[in-house]
Amino acid sequence: MIVTGFFGMTKRLTSPVRHDDFPTLPNAATRLAAEVAVGSVAIAVVTATCFLVHLNYLIPSFLYLLIVVLLSLKAGYASAVVVSVIAAVCFEYFFIPPVLEWRINDPEDALALLAYLVTSLVITRLAASARSQTRIAEARRNDVARLYETASQLLSLNPELAASPQALRVFRERFGLNAACLFDATTSVMQVDGEPEHGLVQMTREAADQLRDYRDADGWLFVRCFYAEGKLAGVVGFEGRFDDDTAVGPLFALAGTTFERALSFRTASMAAATAQAEMLRSAILDAFAHEFKTPQAVIMAAAGSLRETGGLRAEQMEMADVIESEVWRMTRLTTRLLRMARIDRDEVRPNMEVISLDSLLNHLIRQFRGSTSGKCPISLKIPQEVPNILVDPELMNLAFVQLLDNACKYSTPGTSIVVEVSGGEEFADIFVRNEGGFIREDERERVFERFYRGVETETTASGAGLGLFVARKIARAHGGDLDLHQDRNMKGTTTFRMRLPVVRVQEESYR
Numbered sequence: 357m358i359v360t361g362f363f364g365m366t367k368r369l370t371s372p373v374r375h376d377d378f379p380t381l382p383n384a385a386t387r388l389a390a391e392v393a394v395g396s397v398a399i400a401v402v403t404a405t406c407f408l409v410h411l412n413y414l415i416p417s418f419l420y421l422l423i424v425v426l427l428s429l430k431a432g433y434a435s436a437v438v439v440s441v442i443a444a445v446c447f448e449y450f451f452i453p454p455v456l457e458w459r460i461n462d463p464e465d466a467l468a469l470l471a472y473l474v475t476s477l478v479i480t481r482l483a484a485s486a487r488s489q490t491r492i493a494e495a496r497r498n499d500v501a502r503l504y505e506t507a508s509q510l511l512s513l514n515p516e517l518a519a520s521p522q523a524l525r526v527f528r529e530r531f532g533l534n535a536a537c538l539f540d541a542t543t544s545v546m547q548v549d550g551e552p553e554h555g556l557v558q559m560t561r562e563a564a565d566q567l568r569d570y571r572d573a574d575g576w577l578f579v580r581c582f583y584a585e586g587k588l589a590g591v592v593g594f595e596g597r598f599d600d601d602t603a604v605g606p607l608f609a610l611a612g613t614t615f616e617r618a619l620s621f622r623t624a625s626m627a628a629a630t631a632q633a634e635m636l637r638s639a640i641l642d643a644f645a646h647e648f649k650t651p652q653a654v655i656m657a658a659a660g661s662l663r664e665t666g667g668l669r670a671e672q673m674e675m676a677d678v679i680e681s682e683v684w685r686m687t688r689l690t691t692r693l694l695r696m697a698r699i700d701r702d703e704v705r706p707n708m709e710v711i712s713l714d715s716l717l718n719h720l721i722r723q724f725r726g727s728t729s730g731k732c733p734i735s736l737k738i739p740q741e742v743p744n745i746l747v748d749p750e751l752m753n754l755a756f757v758q759l760l761d762n763a764c765k766y767s768t769p770g771t772s773i774v775v776e777v778s779g780g781e782e783f784a785d786i787f788v789r790n791e792g793g794f795i796r797e798d799e800r801e802r803v804f805e806r807f808y809r810g811v812e813t814e815t816t817a818s819g820a821g822l823g824l825f826v827a828r829k830i831a832r833a834h835g836g837d838l839d840l841h842q843d844r845n846m847k848g849t850t851t852f853r854m855r856l857p858v859v860r861v862q863e864e865s866y867r
Contacts (some may be wrong), residue, residue, distance in 0.1 A: 360847035372399070376577065388434055391427065391431040392438045393815075395442070398423045398448075399446055401418045402420065403416065406450075407450045415449065416446075416450075419445075424443060424444065428479070428483040431461050435486035436480040436483070440476040440477055444476070490740040490779050496602065499598075499602070499606075500708060502531055502606065506527060506531075509526050509530070510610070515617060519538060519614075519615055519619070520616035524547060524548070524550075525550075526551035528596075531607065532596065533596030533601075534551065534552030534553055534554075535548065535549065535552040535556050535559055536548075537556055538590060538592050538611075539560050539561065539592075540790050541588045542589065542619070544794065546561070550595070554572070554574075554576045554658050556577055556593050556594075559593065560579050561839070563581055567581060567588060567591050578595075578604055578608070579593075579758045580592055580593075580612075582615055589615070589616075589619060592608060605768045618760070652686060652687050656683045656684075657682050662676050663676050689805065691698060700713070706751050706834060706835075707750075709748070709749060710744050710745075710746050711746075711747055711749065713742050713745050713777060713786075713856075714742040716740055717736060717756075717786070720756050720760075723753070724757055732764040734760070734772065734774075734775060735775065736775045738775065739777060742777065743779045743859075744859050745784060745856045745857065746857065746859045751833070751834075754826070754830065755788075755826070758824065760773065760851055761823070763788050763789070763790035764790075764851065766790060767792045771792065773790050774788075775788055776789070781858070782857065784852050785854070786853070787852070787853050788853075789851040789852075790849070793850055803824055807824055824852075834856055836854065836855040837854075838852065838853070839852070840852060
């Protein structure tokens, strides 16, 4: 009857203590009080039953210990300790002689009470520890299962969707998060899935700007940066609670792998598209070279025939001269364009000659002044001792004329272009400087990219954005370089520097 009554009164303890059991509990302290109350009621039932039937104190001590163990397994360590102390007090007062007095006459009874108290505390501690370890193991097992399911679902997505809100939704739903976001550093696009409530998007942007990971003290926000080839590739952020924080690291590793998969697919797609574009461009160039030169030759032949027929008036002869002059100019422009395009496409293999830099520059500037585009005044500054250089004259003509043409296009009317030479032990520097315009800091390297044109120059002059790319390619093929060498304090001046290696031999100058 005693055991039946005990289990009837402690049935509440045989089920886990959950938040749902106490819907009005506002905090942990109230929950602790409720758990202690349940344990105290069980202690009271056992005490009353055993005392009324005059049982030996061994039976209530066993039942007290059983209540404490059950409470530690189902509730928590703190509540079990409090109930254990209450049980010890009841045990001493009701069952250890003299009964119903706070006094112990026999030392053996005192030792028994102490042994009970120590035993109950030790068992409570062990049971609570086992319960905690079980919870951790269960949480980790669940996290591993969720990670596996997440990975399987992400792998089933198309590669182009691996960096999309659809992939973020997989992370959010599998781990029960509030929101997930991805900042793609290559496109500066922020992808968000869910409804952030703790500033997830803002902290993700700050992490990208400051190149640092972030985790808030409340355990709601987790943000991590990912890198590719030493540069920031993207930032992933999660907002929500995790059962076990050890799952955060593997989750970010999975997110990084997924994001790298998307980048690899994007890179492979761009490479394939570039290869196809190169093939198409080569075909167009070959067709253009053939089809465009044929009508030029026909126009030139027709103009010459008109001149040879005789009987033309003075104004008609002048028109024929204009036709021939413009056709020659178109021919030179076409040849130059095709040559630049082929250099852009193919590897540059210069046919080297040792040439005096003085003679080369004077020849190129005279040639440029004689062209239609070379109407800007040019000032040449060369030191007395000019080194020899090893270059391909034809390729150098193409590169240097491109620099002069750019300087002339973007110069302020009425100003002159300055070409200045500075010799060194290993390299000779050729500076081409013009007044007018200023290339912004973020465009200093991009102006050398293929087909790139500066924001401020797109409306100033026409062009394809290929000249500086080809000029640098030619300079580097000669063992030199071409860069932008402008003073930030001189906002009205643009200077390009072509650096070419020097040779210490005397040869006949280029003529």
